[in-house]
Amino acid sequence: MDLTLIQRTFPFFLEASWITVQISVLALLLGFLVAIVLVAARLSTFLIFRSLARIYISVFRGTPCLVQLFIIYFGGPQVGLELEPFAAGVIGLGLNIAAYMAESIRGAIINVDPGQEEAARSIGFGRGQTLWLIKLPQAAKLMIRPLGVNAVALIKGSALVSTISVVELSYTAQRFISSTYKPFEIFMVSALLYIVMVYSVRFIVDYLDNRFAAR
Amino acid sequence: MLIKKLKDFIVTSTVLAGALVFTSAVHADDLKSIKDAQEIRIAMSGQYVPFSFVNENNKVVGFDASISEALAERMGVKVTIITTPFDGIIAGLLAKKYDAIIASMTITPERQRAVDFVGPYYHAGRTIVVKDNSSIKSFDDLKDVTVGVTLGDAHDKWARARGNLKVRSYKGLQEMLVDLDAGRIDALVMDSVPVLVAVKETGQKVRIITPPESDGGIEGMGIALRKNNPELKATMQKALEEMLADGTYEKISMKWIGNDIR
Numbered sequence: 001m002d003l004t005l006i007q008r009t010f011p012f013f014l015e016a017s018w019i020t021v022q023i024s025v026l027a028l029l030l031g032f033l034v035a036i037v038l039v040a041a042r043l044s045t046f047l048i049f050r051s052l053a054r055i056y057i058s059v060f061r062g063t064p065c066l067v068q069l070f071i072i073y074f075g076g077p078q079v080g081l082e083l084e085p086f087a088a089g090v091i092g093l094g095l096n097i098a099a100y101m102a103e104s105i106r107g108a109i110i111n112v113d114p115g116q117e118e119a120a121r122s123i124g125f126g127r128g129q130t131l132w133l134i135k136l137p138q139a140a141k142l143m144i145r146p147l148g149v150n151a152v153a154l155i156k157g158s159a160l161v162s163t164i165s166v167v168e169l170s171y172t173a174q175r176f177i178s179s180t181y182k183p184f185e186i187f188m189v190s191a192l193l194y195i196v197m198v199y200s201v202r203f204i205v206d207y208l209d210n211r212f213a214a215r
Numbered sequence: 216m217l218i219k220k221l222k223d224f225i226v227t228s229t230v231l232a233g234a235l236v237f238t239s240a241v242h243a244d245d246l247k248s249i250k251d252a253q254e255i256r257i258a259m260s261g262q263y264v265p266f267s268f269v270n271e272n273n274k275v276v277g278f279d280a281s282i283s284e285a286l287a288e289r290m291g292v293k294v295t296i297i298t299t300p301f302d303g304i305i306a307g308l309l310a311k312k313y314d315a316i317i318a319s320m321t322i323t324p325e326r327q328r329a330v331d332f333v334g335p336y337y338h339a340g341r342t343i344v345v346k347d348n349s350s351i352k353s354f355d356d357l358k359d360v361t362v363g364v365t366l367g368d369a370h371d372k373w374a375r376a377r378g379n380l381k382v383r384s385y386k387g388l389q390e391m392l393v394d395l396d397a398g399r400i401d402a403l404v405m406d407s408v409p410v411l412v413a414v415k416e417t418g419q420k421v422r423i424i425t426p427p428e429s430d431g432g433i434e435g436m437g438i439a440l441r442k443n444n445p446e447l448k449a450t451m452q453k454a455l456e457e458m459l460a461d462g463t464y465e466k467i468s469m470k471w472i473g474n475d476i477r
Binding site: 008009012015070073074075076077078082085162163164165167171172174175176177178179181183 | 258261262263264268269270271273297298299300303306307309310311312386387388389390393413416417
């Protein structure tokens with residue numbers, strides 16, 4: 001086990017991890033915003049919105065994230081969409097995770113005790129008011145863990161942007177393996193850094209859960 | 216009625232004129248946009264010792280990188296080196312993510328349908344590597360066995376075209392060497408130089424088999440450019456030829472390979 005190699009290359013792995021963190025955070029934010037729109041559409045009274053949202057969710061969950069990234073990055077220019085690798089990565093990952101997050105959010109809303117909706121409607125709350133004032137605050141507690149799962153999936157999936165030339169943690173590991181011929185040490189370091197990131201998410205999820213969903 | 220016909224005529228001719236303007240839009244040679252930006256973006260894999268790899272400071276260096284820098288200098292522009300996995304490298308070029316590929320890419324008729332090549336900027340032999348104690352003793356033994364190749368490269372196509380080999384594609388040489396040692400592949404097909412450098416480092420006990428001339432003994436590597444850029448192509452070709460003549464090329468080749476591989 002070449003420990004000096006790990007010592008020498010560690011600063012570069014930290015830099016690369018920072019890229020991974022940036023991409024993940026931005027993609028999660030984008031994903032969450034899109035997911036909210038999707039959920040609103042899914043719960044809409046208009047059939048057209050519900051259908052469009054269902055199609056979006058099917059397509060983005062039903063095709064590999066890698067293919068989606070390729071279409072956005074390599075195919076984009078053909079329809080006038082020129083994106084830098086980092087931007088394409090954030091958008092691709094974000095749009096993809098939005099589909100999964102939409103289902104997490106919708107699941108949480110559906111699982112709010114139906115009695116709440118009945119009570120609210122019966123004392124005169126409209127559909128929108130019920131959703132915003134009664135259901136969402138209660139659903140918020142239920143969606144913390146599923147969204148945490150989505151976040152972890154995204155962090156691990158961020159390795160895919162190496163295929164569209166973003167030099168993040170996985171690609172940096174691959175480059176160093178090529179010049180040092182020591183795959184074991186290099187992969188160990190990158191795995192450890194991914195674990196740190198994933199555990200940070202878990203830490204946040206646990207904290208939020210205890211804080212807001214104390215039973 | 217007359218007014219309507221007149222209006223129709225005007226609308227139709229405007230639309231047709233508009234269409235003509237767009238279809239006759241002149242495509243500026245890439246050379247101009249490179250000179251305007253004072254920068255040329257060149258892509259390589261960054262995972263291919265000694266042609267493009269990262270040194271201790273996470274900077275991309277190697278034969279391909281040095282050639283890129285020297286060519287840019289001659290063209291009077293800055294060079295930005297972009298690393299991208301080899302199997303997507305032509306797609307990136309066609310999508311204008313960079314201006315040229317200097318990534319030890321073999322010039323093949325199939326690739327020439329998609330891109331233009333400047334060069335060849337070096338020649339390399341196709342080699343077949345087997346474990347020291349392998350039962351494959353000569354080129355003719357190379358049938359009905361499993362071979363490893365880099366995904367998407369010329370050896371990948373050659374191995375598949377043979378028809379009598381099981382082909383496993385890898386991202387890079389290091390993974391192939393590990394699998395060769397483990398017995399998952401019986402042989403690997405690669406360019407000669409990286410293999411020699413690699414086994415020197417790892418100390419693996421291997422044997423090199425050189426295929427006959429007809430099966431890609433020596434191949435020329437080219438610099439890939441988008442089609443329809445004759446000025447850029449001519450400028451780079453001239454710069455390359457100057458480098459070959461005045462000793463710059465030889466210095467780079469000796470530094471990274473220890474041999475003149477032109």
